[in-house]
Structure formats: structure tokens, C-alpha cells
Amino acid sequence: MEIVVLGGGQLARLLALAAYPLGIKMVCIEPNKDSSAKQVTSVVNSEFIYDEQLAAYFDRATCITYETENLPINFVTTIAAHHSLAPGIRPLEITQDRLLEKNFLKELAIPTVPYTAIDSWEDLIQKINRFKFPVILKTRTSGYDGKGQIIAHQQRELKDAWEFLSESPLLLEQLVDYDFEISIISVRSSSGEIRFYPLILNHHRSGILRYSEAPFDNQKLTAIAQSYAEKILKEFDYVGVMAIEFFSVGNQLLVNEIAPRVHNSGHWTIEGAKTSQFENHLRAILGWPLGSTEAKGFSTLINCIGHLPNNLPELLKIDDLHFHTYGKAPRPNRKLGHITLCAETPEQLAAKVREVESLLLMP
Ligand code: ADP
Ligand code: MG
Numbered sequence: 001m002e003i004v005v006l007g008g009g010q011l012a013r014l015l016a017l018a019a020y021p022l023g024i025k026m027v028c029i030e031p032n033k034d035s036s037a038k039q040v041t042s043v044v045n046s047e048f049i050y051d052e053q054l055a056a057y058f059d060r061a062t063c064i065t066y067e068t069e070n071l072p073i074n075f076v077t078t079i080a081a082h083h084s085l086a087p088g089i090r091p092l093e094i095t096q097d098r099l100l101e102k103n104f105l106k107e108l109a110i111p112t113v114p115y116t117a118i119d120s121w122e123d124l125i126q127k128i129n130r131f132k133f134p135v136i137l138k139t140r141t142s143g144y145d146g147k148g149q150i151i152a153h154q155q156r157e158l159k160d161a162w163e164f165l166s167e168s169p170l171l172l173e174q175l176v177d178y179d180f181e182i183s184i185i186s187v188r189s190s191s192g193e194i195r196f197y198p199l200i201l202n203h204h205r206s207g208i209l210r211y212s213e214a215p216f217d218n219q220k221l222t223a224i225a226q227s228y229a230e231k232i233l234k235e236f237d238y239v240g241v242m243a244i245e246f247f248s249v250g251n252q253l254l255v256n257e258i259a260p261r262v263h264n265s266g267h268w269t270i271e272g273a274k275t276s277q278f279e280n281h282l283r284a285i286l287g288w289p290l291g292s293t294e295a296k297g298f299s300t301l302i303n304c305i306g307h308l309p310n311n312l313p314e315l316l317k318i319d320d321l322h323f324h325t326y327g328k329a330p331r332p333n334r335k336l337g338h339i340t341l342c343a344e345t346p347e348q349l350a351a352k353v354r355e356v357e358s359l360l361l362m363p
Contacts, residue, residue, distance in 0.1 A: 001025065003285070004061040006076070008035035008043045010326035010335065011067040011262050014270070016041035018278035024286070027057050028067075036326045050078040058083045063285045065240060067261055069096040070142055086190075086285040087240040091260035094236075098140045098171045101258060108235060110228050111254050113247065114174040121162055127172060128158065134175040137161045139168040145333065146207015151175055176254065178247035182216055184225040185266040187241045187280040188233045190287040195280070196226050197273060197293045200265045202245070208333060212265045212301040214272065224253050232258060241266075241281040264303070268340045271322045272299030297342055298349045302356065304337040306330065309360055315339070318352055 001024045005012045008030030016037055019026045028035065028043045035043050046054060048071055058064055064085045066076070073093055080089050094104045102112050114131065117140075118124045128135065137158070139148035148168070150161035162170075181204060185197040198215030199222050229244055236242075243263030245256040266277040275283075275291025283290055307330050309315055312323060318341070325337040341356060343349035 001286070002027065002061050003282070004029065004057050004064045005037075005067055006048065006064065006071055006079075007067040008032070008037035009067060010036045010328070011264075012037035013040055013326060014267070014324070015067065015262065015278045015281065018270075018276055019282055022279070022282060024282060027061070029054060029057070034329070036328050039327045048072050048075045050075055055082070065281070065285050066092065069260060070144075071096070087238045087242065087260050088236065091236045091238060091242070091258075095258045095260050096141055098138055098143070098257075099169075102171070105255050105258075108228075108231050110231065111252060113176050113254050113256070116172050118170040118172050121166070124158065124162055124170075124172065128155075131172065131174050136173045136175045137165055138171045138173060139165055140171050141168065145209075145335070146204075149207060176247050176249060178249050178254075180248050181245065181256070182221065182225070182248055182253075183212075183243055183245045183263065183265040184222075184229050185241060185243045185263055185269070185277055185293075186226075186229040186233060187277070187284050187290055187293065188238045189284050189290050190239050193290055194230055194233055195290050195293045196222075196229065197266065197269060197277065198222070198295050199225060200268075202265050206333075208305060208335075209264050209303055210305070211303065212268060214268050214299050214301075215295045220251065221248060221253060228253070228255060236260075240284045241277050264335070264338075265301070267324070267338050268299035268301040268342075269293075270324075271320075271340050272296055272342050297344045298346050299343075300341045300349055300353050302339045302341070302353075302360070303335055304339065305335055306332050308336050309339075311359060315356065315359055318355055321352070321356070 005028045008028035012028045013036045016026045026041045028037045031047050094100050099117050102115050134153045136151050152158040152161045181202045183200045188194045200212050200214040201216040202212050203210050241262050243259040246253040262277045270276045274294045320342040322340045341352045
């Protein structure tokens, strides 16, 4: 059994670690020489251009999947014409462009923040009147971890934001004063069965996910999040794991983003759920039965950003603490690894989080 993953970042690495015990051989295609997945699985160092060398890998694979939405559509379309690709081209096409994504959600009557496409400075000056400061200007494509987006609190900051980003097609969004951010991770099998992980409460700073807590117990919001996820999964005829990020405002959920892949906020599922998001993605794309998405207890996921802890043996004294490095070179604001803390009760978990915080210089 062999699969190909387009991309070789930390998500591919964590997928490979889930594939190994299942006897699935995994090959990644990755343009960067130095990839996170390379240390644990085969990586073909190649541009995302369809050629004979790559076709040979695709031919051998039972299924081809992706770990990033930043892939050339013509490349993926060629793959899908000749081989089995999951979750498919359309989820990729829609989610790699923030404008198409928001238009798609609008068509499904799923609420988002107010937004508009921006084509020029004149266009921006005219359309800003429909918004209230602060606003957020984002590149339509290629953004991640808060990159490619700038908040403008007033008119004069708008000019700087525009000048910084205007090489790319842009989207203007209302900056919403949300109560909190949550995500839902769902998985749909090839036979159409859908399972949901519990809601996850996410804490971002400067656009980067710092830590996540699961399960976030809120029946009302769970029902809303699941209904939106189900609508999207069915519309895409989706196979695999999909994540949705939300802003919670009052009793309403606004969809921020859809990720057609495994997601950082779901890393706690490796130790904290009966089946990890990575294993369930593999099960889904291979046409296997889905595993239980139930949480075993309570988990907190802490991202290691910019630097890894320098006192790992000290941290490992904490019961049910799990450390994952991604094998990447340290760089400011780069996700280098994560820690998952698990406990039977929220109180026990909170005590452990405090212990970790005292040992870690939390970024
Ligand atoms: P990325 O692709 O980098 O994850 P997002 O659009 O999800 O981009 O933005 C990253 C984070 O920035 C969000 O999780 C949120 O904390 C903040 N953010 C983005 N857009 C808005 C918005 N319109 N209103 C309020 N906060 C926002
Ligand atoms: Mg996001």
C-alpha cells in the first residue's frame, strides 16, 4: 500500500508517522530541499510540475493527497485526470483563494465576516466606506500563520498596508471583535460517513496559533459548527479530514477559513482522541472504516514557536505530556514542534498547563 502526499512540511511528517504502523508507505513531493517530512519518510525533491518521474510515483500510489492548499491547480488537475486524488480539486481551488472561499460560503448561506475584493488603491478608498476601522487587508492566496495580512486601525495605516501587500490580489475584511476562536475537525469517508471531533478552543497571537484546548464543551455551538461542516463536506463530495476555523460572536459562528487537510488545532488528537486526525485522514482516503473521533479526556496543545524547549527532560517528568519536534531549523515565528498535555479532568489539566508554563518561556 503506497500513497503520495503533495507537500513535505510538518503535516506530512505527522501523517507519515501515522501511516507507518498501518503498513502504508508514504512518498512526499516537496520543492524545498530541506523538508520536515524527509527525516521520517521518502521525499522526492521536485517542483509541482507533472512529469514522467512524478507520474511513476503517482502510478504506484493507491491514492494521492495533499498537506497544503498552496498547490498549482493545473498540476493537481493533471494528477486527478490520471490518478485517484483525495479530497479532490474543488476543495483546493476554493480554499486556496480567500475570495473564492468566502463567495463559496455565501452561496451555502454560511456566515463570514464582511469582506470585499480589492483591485486597486482607488477601489480600496471607495470600498473602505462600507467598513468600520479597524479592518484587515489580506492577500487572497498563499497566506499562512498570519503572513500576508495587515490590520489598519485608521486611514493612514491603510496606505502602508496597501503598499506592503499590493503586489498580490487582495481581500478587505472587517476586523471582528470576536468572543473567542474555535475550530472543528471533521472527516468524511469514501462511502459518505461523516464523523466530527469535539470543538477546539484556539488562542492566536499575531495571527499564529499559540495553543488549543479540547474538547470545548458547548452544545449549541457544536450543533452549528457540525451543520456547517456537513454542508461543506457534502457540497465538495469530500473524502478525508477537513478543518474549519470560526470566530464566535454572540451566539453566531462566522467561518474564518476552511482547511482541506489535517490542521494544527487537531494535533492533540494524536494522544488525546481515540483515533488521530492523521490516521482518520489515511483511513478515509484509502476507503477504510473511520476510527472513533471521541476525546479520551481533556487536552491542551501548545505550539513551540521560534524555538524549542531547552529543558525537555524536565518537561517529560510531567505525566501524560507528549513532545513532537518537526525537525526544522529555528526561525522567528516558525512552528518548530508542539507539546500535548492530557488529563482526566479540566482541573488536572489546568494544573499541568501551569507547570509547563513555568518551565517554558512561553512565546
Ligand atoms: P492564516 O491563513 O494565516 O491562518 P487567518 O485568516 O486565519 O489566516 O488569520 C489568522 C488569525 O488572524 C485568525 O485566526 C485571527 O486570530 C486573526 N484574524 C484574521 N482575520 C480576522 C478578522 N477578520 N477579524 C478578527 N481577527 C482576524
Ligand atoms: Mg487561519
